[in-house]
Amino acid sequence: xxxxxxxxxxxxxxxxxxxxxxxxxxxVSAMGSTTDRLVQQAHEVSPAPPGRELDMLLTAGxxxxxxxxxxxxxxxxxTARSFTGSQAGIITDAVHGKARILDIxxxxxxxxxxxxxxxxxxxxQGVSRESKDVTTLGRGGSDTTAVALAAALGAPVCExxxxxxxxxxxxxxxxxxxxxxxxxxxxxxxxxxxxxxxVLQVRSVExxxxxxxxxxxxxxxxxxxxxxxxxxxxxxxxxxxSGVAHDTSEGKLVIRRVPDKPGVAAQIFTAxxxxxxxxxxxxxxxxxxxxxxxxxxxxxxxxxxALQLLEHVSxxxxxxxxxxxxxxxxxxxxxxxxxxxxxxxxxxxxxxxEAGVNIEMISTSxxxxxxxxxxxxxxxxxTAVHEHFGLGGEDAGLGEVIxx
Ligand code: ASP
Ligand code: MG
Numbered sequence: 387x388x389x390x391x392x393x394x395x396x397x398x399x400x401x402x403x404x405x406x407x408x409x410x411x412x413x414v415s416a417m418g419s420t421t422d423r424l425v426q427q428a429h430e431v432s433p434a435p436p437g438r439e440l441d442m443l444l445t446a447g448x449x450x451x452x453x454x455x456x457x458x459x460x461x462x463x464x465t466a467r468s469f470t471g472s473q474a475g476i477i478t479d480a481v482h483g484k485a486r487i488l489d490i491x492x493x494x495x496x497x498x499x500x501x502x503x504x505x506x507x508x509x510x511q512g513v514s515r516e517s518k519d520v521t522t523l524g525r526g527g528s529d530t531t532a533v534a535l536a537a538a539l540g541a542p543v544c545e546x547x548x549x550x551x552x553x554x555x556x557x558x559x560x561x562x563x564x565x566x567x568x569x570x571x572x573x574x575x576x577x578x579x580x581x582x583x584x585v586l587q588v589r590s591v592e593x594x595x596x597x598x599x600x601x602x603x604x605x606x607x608x609x610x611x612x613x614x615x616x617x618x619x620x621x622x623x624x625x626x627x628s629g630v631a632h633d634t635s636e637g638k639l640v641i642r643r644v645p646d647k648p649g650v651a652a653q654i655f656t657a658x659x660x661x662x663x664x665x666x667x668x669x670x671x672x673x674x675x676x677x678x679x680x681x682x683x684x685x686x687x688x689x690x691x692a693l694q695l696l697e698h699v700s701x702x703x704x705x706x707x708x709x710x711x712x713x714x715x716x717x718x719x720x721x722x723x724x725x726x727x728x729x730x731x732x733x734x735x736x737x738x739x740e741a742g743v744n745i746e747m748i749s750t751s752x753x754x755x756x757x758x759x760x761x762x763x764x765x766x767x768x769t770a771v772h773e774h775f776g777l778g779g780e781d782a783g784l785g786e787v788i789x790x
Contacts, residue, residue: 555628
């Protein structure tokens with residue numbers, strides 16, 4: 387919801403759904419760059435804003451949206467009731483800035499629906515049962531509010547309206563030939579979201595998978611169908627490959643020549659865990675002189691903190707030196723079909739080599755292959771892999787190239 391004009395248009399869409407005889411619950415996020423602006427203002431008055439107050443501030447963005455939308459719906463002759471996350475019964479833990487939903491007690495929502503009202507809920511926020519304070523669910527958290535409410539209310543679908551018209555086989559800004567996926571399983575969407583596809587908050591997909599909620603990701607600018615994220619079923623098309631995601635938000639930490647003995651990795655990664663640094667890929671080399679190199683990727687913004695922590699640990703464990711490289715990118719190929727099709731990794735690596743892209747790290751899950759490459763190579767890498775698997779053509783995702 388960019389501006390009040392957009393809000394009026396959303397009201398129109400809501401009216402259409404309501405007049406079709408549906409009970410409608412709308413979860414809103416803040417208008418435009420409101421949240422970014424509030425974060426910036428917080429940092430203008432304090433170098434380290436307390437989490438409690440920051441959450442109090444940020445939840446205001448959604449409160450503005452919810453009340454304006456209620457008024458716009460009212461102006462169309464329907465009645466609407468807006469509720470904060472707390473009023474809507476979104477109960478979370480007390481971790482400010484990334485609270486987890488523990489329970490939903492939507493009594494006021496069902497009551498308002500029963501009274502024939504359109505219900506509007508402020509996204510991205512809840513209240514801690516323990517501290518009684520207002521919390522936020524992490525950036526992009528309105529997606530999670532919507533999925534969680536859909537689950538709690540037993541809604542047949544959770545429609546997420548966004549500024550793109552669905553989930554694509556690759557970022558269309560990078561690969562113009564990328565195609566919209568008609569449907570994708572929760573598992574694949576989870577991997578895509580976790581590997582950099584920014585359409586949905588990772589946590590919302592996790593929640594949808596755990597509670598069996600179907601998500602329809604669609605454009606707020608058109609009536610056209612978008613992408614369905616649902617439980618994998620027998621009737622679902624089963625492409626070998628669903629898409630290529632990329633992520634340029636991480637850096638690579640390399641710890642050189644640590645003693646090759648039990649307990650060293652545990653010590654390093656315990657230090658990160660205790661500092662709440664989320665490590666992604668981890669690679670350890672084979673050492674032959676009694677030492678080994680350990681590398682891992684982690685959010686680029688955490689690089690300086692990770693280095694500082696390791697300065698401590700590395701003298702304890704006797705590491706030679708530690709470096710942090712912030713010029714990397716991660717490219718991931720995702721597809722449920724790769725579980726049963728050999729040769730996908732080989733085909734991906736061949737595509738990268740033909741494009742002259744060097745692979746620095748590799749990691750896999752049963753339905754994903756990720757590589758770390760130079761940041762400067764990310765466009766070439768995504769384009770080459772996307773093309774090699776025929777994702778842009780009519781036969782998107784069929785992956786014949788594997789047999790080639
Ligand atoms: N307004 C919050 C954010 O910008 C939540 C959301 O948009 O989903 O992160
Ligand atoms: Mg947002």
